[in-house]
Amino acid sequence: EVQLVQSGAEVKKPGESVKISCKASGYSFISNWIAWVRQMPGQGLEWMGVIYPGDSDTRYSPSFQGQVTISADKSTGTAYLEWNSLKASDTAMYYCARGTTGDFWGQGTLVTVSS
Amino acid sequence: VVVTQSPLSLPVTLGQPASISCRSSQSLVHNDGDTYLHWFQQRPGQSPRRLIYKVSNRDSGVPDRFSGSGSGTDFTLKISRVEAEDVGVYYCMQGTHWPPITFGQGTRLEIK
Numbered sequence: 001e002v003q004l005v006q007s008g009a010e011v012k013k014p015g016e017s018v019k020i021s022c023k024a025s026g027y028s029f030i031s032n033w034i035a036w037v038r039q040m041p042g043q044g045l046e047w048m049g050v051i052y053p054g055d056s057d058t059r060y061s062p063s064f065q066g067q068v069t070i071s072a073d074k075s076t077g078t079a080y081l082e083w084n085s086l087k088a089s090d091t092a093m094y095y096c097a098r099g100t101t102g103d104f105w106g107q108g109t110l111v112t113v114s115s
Numbered sequence: 116v117v118v119t120q121s122p123l124s125l126p127v128t129l130g131q132p133a134s135i136s137c138r139s140s141q142s143l144v145h146n147d148g149d150t151y152l153h154w155f156q157q158r159p160g161q162s163p164r165r166l167i168y169k170v171s172n173r174d175s176g177v178p179d180r181f182s183g184s185g186s187g188t189d190f191t192l193k194i195s196r197v198e199a200e201d202v203g204v205y206y207c208m209q210g211t212h213w214p215p216i217t218f219g220q221g222t223r224l225e226i227k
Contacts, residue, residue, distance in 0.1 A: 035216070037163075045155075045163065045206055047216040061215035095162055100210045101153055103174070105162040 002026040004034075004096050004106035011112045012086050019082040020109045022096030029077040030054040033099050036070060036081045039108075040092040050100060051079060086113045116140050116212045120205075120219035126227045133194040135222045137207035142187045144211070151210035154183055154192045157221075158203040166205075167192065194224075202226060 007021040022034065035050040049060035053072040060070070069082045079096055091113045096106040117140040127133045143150045154167040165174050167183035170190060180195040194201060207219040 044204075044221040045157075045208075045218045047208075047214075047218065049214070050216075059214040063215070097163075100213065100216060101151065101165070101168055102155065102163070102208065103165050103168070105164065108162055 002098065002104045004098065004104055006094075006096060006106040006109045009110040009112070011114070013115055014088055014113055015085050016113075017082070017084050018086060018111065019080050020094060020111065022079045022081075022106050024077045024079070024098070027098070029072075030074055034072065034079040035097045035100065035102065036068075036079075037095045037097055037102075038064075038092045039095065045095075048081070048094075053077075053079065086111075088113050088115075116143075116209055116217055118207055118209050118217050118219040120207060120222050123220060123222055125222055125224045127194075127197045127224060128227045129199065130196050133197050133201075133224060135192045135205055135207075135224075137185075137190040137192070137219050139188045139190075139209055141212070143190075143209050144187065150186065152183075152185070152190050153208045153210065154181075155206045155208060156201075156203050157206065158200075161203075163206065197224070197226070199226060 003025045005023045030053045033050045036048040038046045048064040049070050051058045051070045051072050072079045093108045095108045098104040119138050121136045143152050155163040157163045171183045182193050204221045210216050
């Protein structure tokens with residue numbers, strides 16, 4: 001059974017850093033892209049970027065390039081989304097999804113940034 | 116590629132059909148011949164779930180009252196008879212021209 005299990009909610013202050021995770025199981029992690037998708041409160045879905053764990057090929061949406069870092073650890077089957085300096089506008093639910101077609105999704109990680 | 120959905124709000128009576136349109140700013144036919152236009156459902160408080168992939172292929176477990184059609188730049192998701200569990204927001208997504216992959220704005224389906 002394919003599963004994507006994300007890390008728990010985070011509450012941070014502006015300027016802080018955070019790294020959230022997405023642990024995959026039930027399929028070949030290194031042979032499938034994993035994407036990150038943002039959903040701001042009450043808003044739609046925004047594709048942030050994607051990584052191919054097999055060779056760490058990473059592609060970003062221009063809207064998110066330079067704002068976040070996507071990475072993956074083949075040894076643990078886990079993908080990551082990281083910020084170095086959070087802003088209040090980063091407050092959102094973040095989902096990981098398998099592949100470029102989104103056939104399976106994680107449960108979401110809520111990141112709240114507030115002073 | 117800009118993907119535009121309509122309507123953005125869709126009140127439907129139980130048992131009646133519903134239809135959502137998705138239009139792209141350029142053809143979604145890939146060089147490999149496939150068309151990477153997919154549909155997702157997001158029920159309140161839940162993660163998105165893929166319903167339809169590559170225009171018209173229903174995912175496993177998706178009721179057959181859901182169907183997808185279209186080609187090129189114009190696509191449609193149809194629900195033959197709306198049920199209470201269909202309430203939520205529906206998104207189309209194009210994965211032909213990426214990065215970035217792009218979503219439509221979402222269509223909120225509610226029961227009248």
